Amino acid sequence: MKIAVAVKQVPDSWAEKKMSGGLLDRAGVDAVLNDLDEYAVEEALRLVEKHSPTGEAGEGSGHTVTIISMGPDRATEAIRKALSMGADNAILISDPALAGSDALATSLVLSKIIEREKFDLVLCGTESTDARMSVVPAMLAERLNIAQLTFAGSLEVDPATSKISVARTTDAGIENMESTLPAVVSVIEKINEPRYPSFKGIMASKKKPIAIPTLSELGIDSQAVGIGSAWSTVNNAQERAARAAGIKVVDDGNGGKVFADFLAEKRLI
Ligand SMILES: Cc1cc2nc3c(=O)[nH]c(=O)nc-3n(C[C@H](O)[C@H](O)[C@H](O)COP(=O)(O)OP(=O)(O)OC[C@H]3O[C@@H](n4cnc5c(N)ncnc54)[C@H](O)[C@@H]3O)c2cc1C
Numbered sequence: 248m249k250i251a252v253a254v255k256q257v258p259d260s261w262a263e264k265k266m267s268g269g270l271l272d273r274a275g276v277d278a279v280l281n282d283l284d285e286y287a288v289e290e291a292l293r294l295v296e297k298h299s300p301t302g303e304a305g306e307g308s309g310h311t312v313t314i315i316s317m318g319p320d321r322a323t324e325a326i327r328k329a330l331s332m333g334a335d336n337a338i339l340i341s342d343p344a345l346a347g348s349d350a351l352a353t354s355l356v357l358s359k360i361i362e363r364e365k366f367d368l369v370l371c372g373t374e375s376t377d378a379r380m381s382v383v384p385a386m387l388a389e390r391l392n393i394a395q396l397t398f399a400g401s402l403e404v405d406p407a408t409s410k411i412s413v414a415r416t417t418d419a420g421i422e423n424m425e426s427t428l429p430a431v432v433s434v435i436e437k438i439n440e441p442r443y444p445s446f447k448g449i450m451a452s453k454k455k456p457i458a459i460p461t462l463s464e465l466g467i468d469s470q471a472v473g474i475g476s477a478w479s480t481v482n483n484a485q486e487r488a489a490r491a492a493g494i495k496v497v498d499d500g501n502g503g504k505v506f507a508d509f510l511a512e513k514r515l516i
Contacts, residue, residue: 248296248310248406248428252334253357253387254284256318257377264377267457269481270347270474271377273319280483283372285332286434288314290402291335291370293439298406304333308322310406311335313364317345317356323457330515331444331452336394338364338458340465347474348377354386356472359465361391375400382448384433394426397433405429432460 255270262276268401290303291312299308314329316322326337334335340356348356361369374381400416409428414421416435420464461471470476496505510516 248366248404249292249309249364249366250294250312250368250370251315251361251364252284252287252291252312253369253371253383254288254314254316254328254329255281255372255375255377256322257281257375260376260469265486266316266481266484269484280328281375281377283374283376283434283436284329285372286436286438287370287372288312288329289344289439290434291368291442292442294368294402294404301436305335313338313366315357316340317348317353318326319346326457327452328444330455330457331448332442332451333448334455336456336458338460341459341463342462342469344469344473345437346457347477348481349477350380350386351380351478352472352476354383356462356465356467357383357468358390359388360460361387361445363465367409367428368404369429371427371431373433373435381433384431388431391429392432394425394430395432396426396430399432399434400437401436402432402438445462497502500505 256278258273259277263296264276265272266279271348294355295304295310296302298310298321305314306372311332314326314334316326317340320341322339322341326339330337338360345356369387371384384397385395396413396415398415398417399413404411410425411428411430412423412425415424416437416483419477496502507516
């Protein structure tokens with residue numbers, strides 16, 4: 248099986264974020280591998296380990312795990328983390344023309360790579376922790392005209408028959424879904440516990456190849472991506488007002504009433 252895992256580099260969830268010119272200012276904050284994409288990397292590695300004659304991912308397994316990402320040059324840091332977990336190689340699409348791309352452009356770029364490399368299975372997280380649109384996996388499947396199995400809480404693949412099945416976990420319940428490869432699957436965080444990269448994995452990741460194709464190599468017109476082609480525009484953004492100091496109530500016997508009055512005033516009871 249040729250497995251691709253789509254990963255995004257995002258600003259650290261704990262970093263204070265600012266908007267600049269209608270875009271999130273990414274340069275000034277620490278960037279990390281999108282948390283939810285770690286589950287997709289882990290699931291890809293588990294699939295390979297399960298179906299590998301050696302029980303291990305990597306050379307000799309008969310399967311490959313390729314990390315694919317669209318982002319700035321520094322996205323290689325997030326990619327290296329995924330490689331240090333055990334993925335084999337990576338492809339980064341990075342071009343100044345991509346700055347400000349929306350989800351439609353992101354899915355266009357990733358779909359071209361997937362089409363070119365003929366991956367059997369594409370694994371994604373359910374959403375990025377910065378833009379949180381949760382649309383890229385569905386857009387990829389639609390562009391590639393292949394099956395989409397989203398919100399997978401468990402995943403089984405039989406490489407011999409190309410059969411794939413997931414337990415799709417949503418607020419409404421669990422749906423058991425089946426299809427055949429090729430397919431796009433997005434995984435939820437309950438699917439597994441991502442491994443920590445080992446020291447050996449970190450050292451090995453430094454030598455793993457990261458290909459950086461140009462937009463023209465992928466047959467993408469630079470006018471079709473970037474902020475100029477985005478279907479949505481941020482017209483205005485304001486910083487959230489500083490949090491006001493709370494009210495301190497000393498309970499001298501009527502604390503319960505003060506608390507109840509407060510909740511009633513806020514229409515919470
Ligand atoms: C006007 C405008 C400008 C924007 N400018 C930028 C910008 O400059 N930079 C930017 O990052 N975003 C930008 N965005 C946000 C952009 O729309 C989304 O970040 C991005 O296109 C994907 O949507 P998402 O992050 O919500 O992904 P989701 O749909 O929430 O992601 C789901 C999964 O898809 C995969 N995925 C998503 N994005 C990528 C990626 N880039 N590479 C590989 N896999 C991915 C991951 O597996 C992820 O877990 C902009 C949005 C607008 C409206």
